[in-house]
Amino acid sequence: MSEPKKVVLATRNKGKVKEFNKLFAELGWEGISLDGFEGVPEVVEDGDTFEANALKKAVTISTYLNMPAVGDDSGLEVDALGGRPGVYSARYSGENASDEANWRKLLGELADVPDEQRTARFRCVLALVEPGREPVVAAGSCEGVIAHEPKGTNGFGYDPVFYLPQQKKMMAELTSEEKNQISHRAMAMQNLLTTLKSGE
Ligand SMILES: O=P(O)(O)OP(=O)(O)OP(=O)(O)OC[C@H]1O[C@@H](n2cnc3c(O)ncnc32)[C@H](O)[C@@H]1O
Numbered sequence: 001m002s003e004p005k006k007v008v009l010a011t012r013n014k015g016k017v018k019e020f021n022k023l024f025a026e027l028g029w030e031g032i033s034l035d036g037f038e039g040v041p042e043v044v045e046d047g048d049t050f051e052a053n054a055l056k057k058a059v060t061i062s063t064y065l066n067m068p069a070v071g072d073d074s075g076l077e078v079d080a081l082g083g084r085p086g087v088y089s090a091r092y093s094g095e096n097a098s099d100e101a102n103w104r105k106l107l108g109e110l111a112d113v114p115d116e117q118r119t120a121r122f123r124c125v126l127a128l129v130e131p132g133r134e135p136v137v138a139a140g141s142c143e144g145v146i147a148h149e150p151k152g153t154n155g156f157g158y159d160p161v162f163y164l165p166q167q168k169k170m171m172a173e174l175t176s177e178e179k180n181q182i183s184h185r186a187m188a189m190q191n192l193l194t195t196l197k198s199g200e
């Protein structure tokens with residue numbers, strides 16, 4: 001399967017758009033933001049899995065614009081919380097919750113959890129949907145530990161409280177180039193590319 005060159009980013013998250021623009025540029029792809037289009041339908045994220053929601057985002061946008069689109073559904077799985085907040089990561093502390101409200105709630109829930117039990121991972125599922133083709137889905141993850149205090153101002157979402165033992169830094173202390181070397185989104189993008197190439 002050949003690679004598309006122009007792909008609409010089926011997301012309203014500016015942090016994701018920034019990361020995708022860099023990831024796409026490395027491949028020679030052009031990521032097109034939803035901002036330039038009018039009347040784009042809202043995607044109701046009612047799936048039970050990252051895959052279902054990523055597909056729904058990409059199918060909705062690709063169908064509406066009749067263009068290739070990539071959907072990203074991602075989130076944080078915390079072991080001490082049995083995998084929560086998972087697919088509910090964006091609405092963990094309520095509908096339209098701010099990133100800070102979400103990570104503050106997380107720190108509160110984990111207040112009594114000792115360091116060795118604070119393991120977690122970011123997960124990302126990407127769906128590439130092109131008119132007239134079978135969707136292609138790929139996943140990636142990134143392991144870390146939930147800190148006790150926030151640190152760093154880069155990135156978005158839970159990045160200020162997601163500690164990377166290997167880097168000895170919070171995700172929010174990495175530059176976007178550094179994050180794009182190791183993130184769940186970057187890993188999913190690599191896997192998507194491998195799948196596309198294997199079908200050529
Ligand atoms: O649905 P779209 O429009 O793509 O934007 P969104 O922000 O709602 O995205 P999701 O539904 O996929 O929810 C993802 C949640 O997981 C968090 N998240 C995902 N990737 C992250 C990353 O790289 N760093 C920190 N938090 C992340 C993010 O802050 C959200 O709370």
Ligand SMILES: [Mg+2]
Pocket residue numbers: 045090
């Ligand atoms: Mg969302």
